[in-house]
Amino acid sequence: GEDVEQSLFLSVREGDSSVINCTYTDSSSTYLYWYKQEPGAGLQLLTYIFSNMDMKQDQRLTVLLNKKDKHLSLRIADTQTGDSAIYFCAESLRDTGRRALTFGSGTRLQVQP
């Protein structure tokens, strides 16, 4: 079945690295995504990784994928106060024909100055 889980809350100090974790259950996932939601706003696509990759880096963001453990992580280097938001992990399952994403419940990142 489809189930994506994330921890609810993470607090870090400005300048530190943040690591947000996600686990998923369906091994047929094709793409895995990270979205950012600021208060009162829609979801902003941050990055995504194809399931045959194990790492992707994009400026301050590093995504690690462990397919064996079905574990996805997002590392934000040099975390800034502007990074405070809710971060959603999502998986895409091509085989279902549904063409929709299954989202985790989101991790609220709080960056303390």
Added chain:
Amino acid sequence: SQTIHQWPATLVQPVGSPLSLECTVEGTSNPNLYWYRQAAGRGLQLLFYSVGIGQISSEVPQNLSASRPQDWQFILSSKKLLLSDSGFYLCAWSGGDQETQYFGPGTRLLVL
């Protein structure tokens, strides 16, 4: 470039009243369109998706409905709102066989 719009941004409606939320997409043709609901402090629940004009798939049984009268237009409706319909409604699009979804700014609905 592609843009996605939603309106209204905020809506306060009494229980039992009708609802119409609109989503439009510019800069792309034949997009897949999605309606999600986000309850307070929760993740996103897929409500409807559409792969073309007049083609709507419903994910959960409820008192909401969706329509796609134009390729670029996706409407979420209800004949009679319930208190439990309160939430943040997000529209998203993806292009053809591409799976990545891009979200609109959302509509916050409060049913009193």
